[in-house]
Amino acid sequence: MTDLPPLREVIARHGLSASKALGQNFLFDQQLLDRIAAVPGDLSGKKVLEIGPGPGGLTRALLRAGAEVTAIEMDTRCLPALSELAMAFPDRLRVIEGDALKLNHDAVMGGEPYAILSNLPYNVGTALFTRWMGGEEWPPLWTSLTLMFQQEVAQRIVAKPGSSAYGRLAVLAQWRAEAKMAMKVHRSAFTPPPKVMSAIVHVEPAEMPEGVSARLLERLTEAAFGQRRKMLRQSLKGVAGAVETLEEIGIDPQRRAETLEVDDFVRLARALG
Incomplete structure (x- = not known):
């Protein structure tokens, strides 16, 4: 050198x-x-x-x-x-x-x-x-x-x-x-x-969480943060079953995407998958 x-x-x-x-x-x-x-x-x-x-x-x-x-x-x-x-x-x-x-x-x-x-x-x-x-x-x-x-x-x-x-x-x-x-x-x-x-x-x-589709998680984040000013019940309407599943796993659909933890997105993707 x-x-x-x-x-x-x-x-x-x-x-x-x-x-x-x-x-x-x-x-x-x-x-x-x-x-x-x-x-x-x-x-x-x-x-x-x-x-x-x-x-x-x-x-x-x-x-x-x-x-x-x-x-x-x-x-x-x-x-x-x-x-x-x-x-x-x-x-x-x-x-x-x-x-x-x-x-x-x-x-x-x-x-x-x-x-x-x-x-x-x-x-x-x-x-x-x-x-x-x-x-x-x-x-x-x-x-x-x-x-x-x-x-x-x-x-x-x-x-x-x-x-x-x-x-x-x-x-x-x-x-x-x-x-x-x-x-x-x-x-x-x-x-x-x-x-x-x-x-x-x-x-x-790191270790990948079980039962989670990477493509589905990408779709969720793209939708949720694509309209980050809106509540999740609006921004996730385009992802089939997402809004209903939020309530099932205990996440308020009136929250906005930036308030969710990474693990919340993982739980949602797993539940939808």
Whole structure:
């Protein structure tokens, strides 16, 4: 790693700049990047998936941590810089050109357990997160998610009932996983600086409650929080049997979605299932 040119030099040589359309913001601070790579624990010899590596700032930190990295990048401008990094670590870095939203990540990782660490492009972060948290099969092949989001999105993932940030993302993240805010990242750490602050969220799979359909729970949260100002008796009318079942399990239909605990949504999904 000591023989690698500074990242700023690599970016200048390849004429790279952060693309607003792709939601890119570059990080150069090696100490900060090393702290992010350390969040999930020891990565020595472990498989890691990185989405949107850009010129490879976090990728370098992951390699310094001993990880075997697979990086998916759709910005063709960044591929030459990543190829140089891959050549320096032929057995440690694999670069795949493509759209992460369209790829099967488990297949890309060879069907083996892997961690996901990414400074996610802002425009696809939520879509990727809900995909990783979804699906009936649990636990997933990924062993942990360490993801950078806009701070507002990160707060919505770890939010507790009754708070303004509590909503669908919080339920999806917490009903069968442990989610926590690992660290905040000031906007000044990026080039160019975004208009908002960022934060790192760390998620690890937990035990899945028995008798609960993930798809049904997703439908319930989508309906309940899609009209969060309305009482549950109104917002859940589109989910067959939901309003009647609320009363059966002791939840007042006049409550609003943000007042329900995660376990309340789980009980409702189980009863409906």
